[in-house]
Every structure is written in C-alpha cells, then in structure tokens.
Amino acid sequence: MDLVQEPGSAPSKSEIRSCFDPAEGTLDRRVFADREIYDLEMRNIFARAWNFMCHESQIPNPGDYFINYIGEDQVIVVRDRQGEVQVLLNTCRHRGNALCRAEQGNAKSFVCSYHGWNYDLNGDLIGVPGMTAYYRKDFDKSQWGLAKAAQVDHLHGFYFATLDPDTPPLPDYLGEVGRIGLGLLVANGPVEVVDGVQKNVIDCNWKIAVDNLFDWYHVQYSHASAGNSGILDIAAILHPNNQMVMFGEYGHAISGPVIPPERQAEIDAMSDEERFAVTVAKMTEDPNRLPQPLRMSFAKDMLGPTGVRCMGHPNIFPNLWVSTGGTQLSLRLPRGPFETEIWWFTVLPKAMPEEMKKKQVAFITHLFGPAGLLEQDDGENWSQSTRASRGVKARTYRHHMAMGLGQDEVLTDATGTSRVETTISEHAQRWLYTNWMNWLTADSWAELKANHPSFPKGRV
C-alpha cells in the first residue's frame, strides 16, 4: 500500500478508504499524525456536522454569550434582543480581529477593539467609525454583518450549529441514537447547567479522546488506582458481560453497560415513588458513590424500551460525549492534529433537591476534569498514543481494533435501530471509523446522505 504523498496535498479518497479496514479491524496511525487528514476533517466533518454550542440555561438573557468552536472557527453563541440564539463567527469583517475576547459574559453589542466596528447581537453591522469623514458614506453596512452559522437548532435546550446549509435538520441528523443520547440528559426531568465549564488541553489527537469514551476495556486497568482510592467500585460499574453498543446515523453510537431485560422488567413494575425511594436509599447508604437514579416511567416513553436500559456512553458525532450517567457533557475540540481541548459541562435536573445537587457536584468534580481521580490517568495515555504515531517506523503498524469482530449478532428494535448486546467490545470504535471514512470521502452532504453506511445487519 503506497502511503507516500506530496506534503500539503489532500489525501485521495482511496487513501482515506485504506485507513480503516472494517473486515480486519485495523486502523492506520496516519489518522492521528497527518496534517492533511486533519485539514480534511475540518472541512468535511466539523464544517458539515451539527456541533454542540451550549445549553439554553447558560445564556438565559438577551446579550448573554458563550464562546465555542466549530472546528477551528471560533463562534459567539449569543441570545439576541428577540430572545433568539444566534451563532456568529467571532471575526470582524474589516481586518478579521476577534470581536469577543472573553469566554462568556453579557454584551450590549460586539465592538471590535481594532477600529471600533460595532455589531448588534444578531450580527448586523450597526456602527463604523469615520463613516462620513473617511468612508465618505461610500459603504453599505448591510453587506458587512458578521458571518453566521448556516443553521442553529436545539433539542431539550441543548443548542447545536452547523456551517453547512445542506446539513439535514437536527432531529434527522441525530436519528434515534442521537436522540436517546441527548434524552439521557433529561431522563430525570428538565435540567440546567451548573456554572463553570472545566477546560484543559491535552497534546493528543481528538479521535483518540473520542475512541476512549466508547472504551470500557481500559477502565479496569487505566483507572485501577481510582478504584483503590475508594471513590468508585470499578467492578460494580463495569458490567463487562452486560454491554450494549447501539449504532446510530452518521457515526453516532452508544457503548457501555445495559440494564438486563429482566431487571428492567422489575423496574417497570415499580411506581415512580418506589423508584425515587430506591435512589434516595442508595445515596444515603453511600453518599460518595455515583448515584445512578432509577429512571422514571416517563423516561421509557422518551427513550424507548431499549434506550431506557442504556447505561453506556453516547457520542454525538463527531465529538460530544454524554457522560456520567447523563449528568455531564464533554467536548473534544480539535486544535491541530496533536492538540485537543477537553471541556466539561455539568447538567443537573432543576428539581433535584439542593443537598443532592451539592453531593453530585462534589462527586463529579472528584471523578472528572483534569484533577478528577478517574480522568487524571486518561490524558497521558492519549498523548503518548498520539506521540508514538509520529515515528516513521511506528506509524507503519496499524492499531488493533478487532475486539469482538465477527462474534456478535445484530439485534434490531421496533424503531429500526441496530444494536448488539454482548461483552466489552470494540464495535462502537469500528462504527466510528467506518463512518469517519464516509465523511472524509464525501464531497457534499448529498453524497454523504447517499453513501453513509446503513445500519449493520447480521453478524458484526
């Protein structure tokens, strides 16, 4: 296989197609190391996908804004005077300066610090110093408003934006698995974000961090010391033989523990009051353990009979992880092939009693974020995996990604969503890279829609 390419040239479709071999379950390490592949990811994945922006509770009032990214395009997510959420590119149309240098806050308008161009909250250019004296009125402000995301939409108050006008509507993009993923966040009622987004930067490729969220294989070893610290009973959360992988549209997937059908039947037979009592009793018994509340009866209507059993980790393609039993969101934001920013949002039910909220927030802080007892041990694995993919010789050895390959039978539920119920496996990672190749080799949304893989059937 000839992988030599001219520096700077975009990899050909056949080269991309050779990166992952679904039949063999191996992955070419160049996907973590090549600038050209990274640049293609920016254009073909991040500029085309629906990217998570923020939750509505983070920007409740007109003028409230939160800075986020679509690929490497920095955007201002702002509530305008009409109460609509706008997603504006954070770059002045004059010399390109970043308009907003803060991470979040409240603004009456966005004034560029370079020459003072002033933009309204909806992106309209409303003020240009020297309009009469220097431009001599020969300037049409209406043509020079801020660039905007092509589409903005939300589900359950979680806002997404895309730069591509041809991206399918958000519900279609999410499909059943994406909707279950976001549904887990509101499975205990309406939510709000707890103030404070933890952010740190890891010198790893973003895909290593995405692969890891599906990976229940590393938990026992990487996080052994967290188990020893007493914060978590690793064996009790792992359920290595009760795992489910759901295959979603465009590369979304959910991977991790599943409530066995017979246990779900027991839960279904309980009233909501009885379920709540069980949750409270568990938390009282051991306040330092992850409370995994029994979902209420309405959750089954929202998530469906399979979704309601899901205790695993959804990823909304490309980079949004629904984590920590549906109480956290984590973004993996690419910053070049060798750097990724990790952002953690914490999302709790509005109706959760204050005392329980306090415990939950403290517990989450002890687990995740750069100082978290679990997460401390992840970053270095990812950075060293990325680093070791740069060697001329090392990168000729493909990753083994074949755990469970050819061993499991696909089940289909009434909604048509495919899944496997099995042991710990790498089905979700294989689904991720199968779809990743489709995104990178499609020239447009029309092509991606036509070519994206149908859900797996039969043996996988």
Place this chain on the structure above:
Amino acid sequence: MSQARAVEAETSGLDALSLQQRMELQYEIEQFLYAEAAMLDGREYRAWLDLWTEDCSYWMPIRRTVTLSDIDREFTKRGDMSFYDDDKQALAMRVAKMESGSSWSEDPPSRTRHIVDNVRITAVNGAETTVDVAFILYRSRLNTEESMWVGRRVDTLRRVDAALKLCGREIYLDQTLIRATNMSTLF
C-alpha cells in the same frame, strides 16, 4: 469585589498583636508553609495529609476570561463547578490513589517544586490565622512534559494542641484554560 484581589478588611484580630507578636507569627507560618511545600516536593503525601484538620476544605474554583464588566463572574462560586472541591476524605482518596501502585499519571512520578512567597497575614480569629500567599508550582513529567501553575492562595491555619494545622485552602489560578494533560499534583 473580585476574589483576585486580596481582602484587606478582616484584620481585626491582627490589629491587637504587637509588632513582635506579628513577626513571630509571620515567621512560624512561613516556616510551616515551606515545610509543607517540601513534603509535597518530597512526595511525603501521607505526612502531608496529616497536616490537615478533619473538617478541612480544599477548593480551586474555575477561572474564566471575562471582560471588566463581568469581572464578578471571573471565578465560579462555592457549590458550582470547580477543579478541586475536597474535604479530608477526598484528600485522603487522592493520597490513597498515589500510594496504590497503579496511579499511572504519577508513575513515573512528577518532579515538582512548590514555591511559596508574598506571605501576608490577613486575619487572626482566635485559634485561626488566614494568610494570603503567591505560589508557583512547577511540574516536570517524563522527559518533555512541563507545566507551571501560578496563582494566589488563601490558606487558613488553626492552632491545635500548640501545633499549626491547615483547615482551609482556596487556590485561585492565573490560568483559565488549563494548559496541561492533567492536574495529578497537589497544590
């Protein structure tokens, strides 16, 4: 008032002390903080844990880049998200993790240097003294990883049976985005 600026107002108990008493207290606290820093740099985590009272609090809020008009929201508040929100039990878990033999983020161990300076006593309340300090924490890991965290700390020390113990630490970093793979070290 921004938490980044030192609170100068709570000096009631301090005013009652003579210059000599203040100097002695200053010396005692500085020596305590230097010894504490040496324990962390010397990886004597179990001994370090013993410096803390049972009711202690160890907290590092999240800092944000905000405009001056939003400066009151620069740091997250108690009960909101943070990087550390620890009591004695949580600190003990961190130490147990380091001692577990499988704490990969600290094996090979980091090399750290805790520099503590600009120590100012800001309040004396009975057995408790609050100090405002500037710190630099340098961390070198493996062969190429380097992190440097600089910030302000508000430490509260309590005299227990004649010895000083730590009962509170607030850590206000000067970084917003944490430019490190993790924070597996103690501040």
